[in-house]
Amino acid sequence: MTATNHLVELAQDVVKRALDAGATDAECTIAEGDEFSANVRMREIENLKEAGSRGLGLRILVGKKTGSSYTSDLSEEGVAQLLKSAIELADITTDDPHAGLPEAEELGSLPGDLGLYSPDIEKLETPVKIDAATRAEDAALSADPRIFNSEGASFDNHVGRHIFANSRGFAGEYRSSYCSLSTVPVARDGESMERDYWYSMARSFAGLEDPEYIGRTAALRALRRLNAKKVETRKRPVVFEPRTARTLLDSIFDAVHGMSIYRHESFLAGKLGEKVAGDNVTIIDDGTIPGLFGTSPFDDEGVPSRRTVVIDKGVLKSYLLNSYAARKLGLKTTGNASRGLAGNAGIGHGNFFIEKGVQSPDQILAGISDGFYVTELMGFGVNIVTGDYSRGAAGLWIRNGELTFAVSEVTIAGNLKEMLMNVEAIGSDLEFRGSEAAPTLKIGEMTVGGL
Amino acid sequence: MQFTESVFAARFQITRQDLEGYLAEALSRGGDYADLYFEYLLTSSISIDESMVKSAAQGVSMGVGVRVIAGERTGYAYSDDLSPERIRKAARVAAHIAAGPSKVDKFGLNELSRHNLYPVLTAPTETAFAERVELVKRADRAARAYDGRVFQVQAAYADNLRQVLVATSEGVLTLDRQPLARLSVSALARVNGGTPQRGHSGGGGRVELRYFQEEKTPEVFAREAAREAIAMLDAVDAPAGEMTVVLGPGWPGILLHEAVGHGLEADFNRKGVSAFSGRIGEKVASELCTVIDDGTINNRRGSLNVDDEGHATRRNVLIENGVLRGYLQDKLSSRLLGSESTGSGRRESYAHIPMPRMTNTFMLAGETEPEDIIRSVPRGLYCKNFGGGQVDITSGNFVFSASESYLIEDGKLTRPVRNATLIGNGPESLKYVSMVGNDLRLDEGIGVCGKEGQSVPVGVGIPTIRVDRMTVGGTA
Numbered sequence: 001m002t003a004t005n006h007l008v009e010l011a012q013d014v015v016k017r018a019l020d021a022g023a024t025d026a027e028c029t030i031a032e033g034d035e036f037s038a039n040v041r042m043r044e045i046e047n048l049k050e051a052g053s054r055g056l057g058l059r060i061l062v063g064k065k066t067g068s069s070y071t072s073d074l075s076e077e078g079v080a081q082l083l084k085s086a087i088e089l090a091d092i093t094t095d096d097p098h099a100g101l102p103e104a105e106e107l108g109s110l111p112g113d114l115g116l117y118s119p120d121i122e123k124l125e126t127p128v129k130i131d132a133a134t135r136a137e138d139a140a141l142s143a144d145p146r147i148f149n150s151e152g153a154s155f156d157n158h159v160g161r162h163i164f165a166n167s168r169g170f171a172g173e174y175r176s177s178y179c180s181l182s183t184v185p186v187a188r189d190g191e192s193m194e195r196d197y198w199y200s201m202a203r204s205f206a207g208l209e210d211p212e213y214i215g216r217t218a219a220l221r222a223l224r225r226l227n228a229k230k231v232e233t234r235k236r237p238v239v240f241e242p243r244t245a246r247t248l249l250d251s252i253f254d255a256v257h258g259m260s261i262y263r264h265e266s267f268l269a270g271k272l273g274e275k276v277a278g279d280n281v282t283i284i285d286d287g288t289i290p291g292l293f294g295t296s297p298f299d300d301e302g303v304p305s306r307r308t309v310v311i312d313k314g315v316l317k318s319y320l321l322n323s324y325a326a327r328k329l330g331l332k333t334t335g336n337a338s339r340g341l342a343g344n345a346g347i348g349h350g351n352f353f354i355e356k357g358v359q360s361p362d363q364i365l366a367g368i369s370d371g372f373y374v375t376e377l378m379g380f381g382v383n384i385v386t387g388d389y390s391r392g393a394a395g396l397w398i399r400n401g402e403l404t405f406a407v408s409e410v411t412i413a414g415n416l417k418e419m420l421m422n423v424e425a426i427g428s429d430l431e432f433r434g435s436e437a438a439p440t441l442k443i444g445e446m447t448v449g450g451l
Numbered sequence: 452m453q454f455t456e457s458v459f460a461a462r463f464q465i466t467r468q469d470l471e472g473y474l475a476e477a478l479s480r481g482g483d484y485a486d487l488y489f490e491y492l493l494t495s496s497i498s499i500d501e502s503m504v505k506s507a508a509q510g511v512s513m514g515v516g517v518r519v520i521a522g523e524r525t526g527y528a529y530s531d532d533l534s535p536e537r538i539r540k541a542a543r544v545a546a547h548i549a550a551g552p553s554k555v556d557k558f559g560l561n562e563l564s565r566h567n568l569y570p571v572l573t574a575p576t577e578t579a580f581a582e583r584v585e586l587v588k589r590a591d592r593a594a595r596a597y598d599g600r601v602f603q604v605q606a607a608y609a610d611n612l613r614q615v616l617v618a619t620s621e622g623v624l625t626l627d628r629q630p631l632a633r634l635s636v637s638a639l640a641r642v643n644g645g646t647p648q649r650g651h652s653g654g655g656g657r658v659e660l661r662y663f664q665e666e667k668t669p670e671v672f673a674r675e676a677a678r679e680a681i682a683m684l685d686a687v688d689a690p691a692g693e694m695t696v697v698l699g700p701g702w703p704g705i706l707l708h709e710a711v712g713h714g715l716e717a718d719f720n721r722k723g724v725s726a727f728s729g730r731i732g733e734k735v736a737s738e739l740c741t742v743i744d745d746g747t748i749n750n751r752r753g754s755l756n757v758d759d760e761g762h763a764t765r766r767n768v769l770i771e772n773g774v775l776r777g778y779l780q781d782k783l784s785s786r787l788l789g790s791e792s793t794g795s796g797r798r799e800s801y802a803h804i805p806m807p808r809m810t811n812t813f814m815l816a817g818e819t820e821p822e823d824i825i826r827s828v829p830r831g832l833y834c835k836n837f838g839g840g841q842v843d844i845t846s847g848n849f850v851f852s853a854s855e856s857y858l859i860e861d862g863k864l865t866r867p868v869r870n871a872t873l874i875g876n877g878p879e880s881l882k883y884v885s886m887v888g889n890d891l892r893l894d895e896g897i898g899v900c901g902k903e904g905q906s907v908p909v910g911v912g913i914p915t916i917r918v919d920r921m922t923v924g925g926t927a
Contacts, residue, residue, distance in 0.1 A: 047804060049527040050544050055512065070510035072531045085509050092584045094503040151724055186724050186845055195724065195845040233692035263603050264647060265639055342508040379850035380839040381872035381924065385639065385649050390872040390924040392850035409848050411872050411924025413691065449691040449924040
């Protein structure tokens, strides 16, 4: 028996024992992973970290009541305690008519190899990883005399196994791997000191960007922030580069999150079928694209991942749902259940992205005589209930279609409802560096707060 | 607690000799220092939504982290299995960082005395669930009863009990039992199907369950969340641009956490990447400002008897009458800087490398009546409550988000304004503090600080202060 089969059988066994102990339904998640990280700073090794861990979570229903528990102790004693604890907890919860598991016919797993695991990562020798980090940092430090310091460079990798079984007959597992390389140079010019970063992440070592490219890109980003000015407060067009445009997707995800919808705590609640964005805006969640970071064969309730068009040419077509939110709203799950080891399933996204447009970033800038190009956002100033948006920002000022001086210590503010309707341009530069991706976006007007 | 009574000795049969053996294994390839951090963590959480207790969960996790320091290098490995073979394996992996003869003399472990800041006999985690579930039910009822315009209430209660053991190659052996609990309430209000507004409240600390039953009851937090949601129903657009800002007492102390606290963590300063690097003795704030980080306040969320490297926590003066006095040091930074640890080495869990962190960060009270501070402002913003904040320690720029604030017009609070982010620069902002109130208040105890992917509980506090210049990120 391989280790793999052992964990799937353990999950099925825990489900069965939960039913024997009085549960009417049960679901069990096991996560197992090995992590490694190497940090290099000023061309010397700073940290090496290596370890593996695993944990098991159980959620049970007794009728319409729910209890959950988790443990990192997979011994017989640990599992017995876990079962006892979940059953006890169900007793203090409330009958919830919508509590439950997905229907048996909704369960399943995508066939074929989704490209989530690459064996080359586990075979990598530590010196190769240290070398990649060293080269990335060195490229940054060598890029310009004004790069005088560094917060270092990191190589990280993770190899994991995810197992899920439930009492409706589902049992599945998949392996995944990723590695990432990043560096954070610090630039100085007179009194001005700025840092920035660049990174690459891939399912396989071969998929990473070249260390020298990562280092040089990070250095150029730090350098262009030097000697930043604060600008006068005014309303202007705002362009989000892909790295900051992606953060708008976080907010849109929160706003189409099924739990926020049934609680009416989203500015998009009740807007299904309505125009909520410009005709040029299409937003998709797709958990099926091979090799990407938001891909999986099944969600955390055992429902196959799928492609969901969330906003189609400006019209809100779908929320993102797990089975609970779907039952609350009288809809079907979209296969977006997401959970840790403890508690009820929440909602997550697969590969969540804005469809690319046709203009290059330069073409978008060319049309702007006076505006703000945002390269960094700070803080948590997005209110999903109202759509109010107000965040700290830094970037470059746009004059007559060109990026000119650096800007920092300013805010940008507006309301997401209006911002979505006012997307004046979408770039062709869509690229997946994580499970969310957006191309360059131009919003017609926002308030830039400064002096 | 004595070592022999700890869960590690009693349940996992770990002996003092075992600990010395693991440390020796960690130093088998050389190195200047090694430590072991054992953790046994019990957690529970209960939440209510739509007046139904929809979730109740509990869990247990345990593990040990082994660290070896050789010069500026750190090797780290951990195991979630406390069997001798697995701990020894982790020690060997961590040992790889070093090469050469060990510089550590032979040592024997001695148990140190420590503070007793949270003498909690029965931790909330050890009480009956039936008692704890009442807290979220009471919060739900009270928030709904506050005002008919409240239409959604969520309340979440969470506690944990962390037992830790730190053993170091300097011979230190410390144990601690760290209870922590918090209750938070969120309410949504609206008028006739209009745009809803949200209010938040919560609190807790290293307390017994009795704290929520007698001192800060669910009703206190529920009414506060409902009050904030109702107040925001009349909110107008926030102003934009530089103006005078008055911060109310308590949680707005997050200003200090972001503006100066992170920038004074020694790792950034040792590396010279903080806007505060090399500025000890310089004036970085108005003389009205004295900022303290104190891990020794009884029962506070940010307090610890010992930090996560086995050092006693302390009261550390960061800024005294406007002058920068000191950094927050952990083991590694203090070794490299030739100073001593300030008891600021913290980590999220056994799976994480410790680093310098804050505990409870606050500004000492001044002499001005808070009413006089508001009265002194012809036009500005009064911030009563905040969401989270963030800082770029290199440029020094920081933000925090006002969740409940009011316009000040002719020295009076007038209209509530919509959520807005405030932005400033750490070494500059506190120079514009022109008035400090006599009403120092610590926050209610719900703060979580994130740094390099590690979350730890913290506290903040501040009296009412007037800041003459800060940029407000509204739209009006």
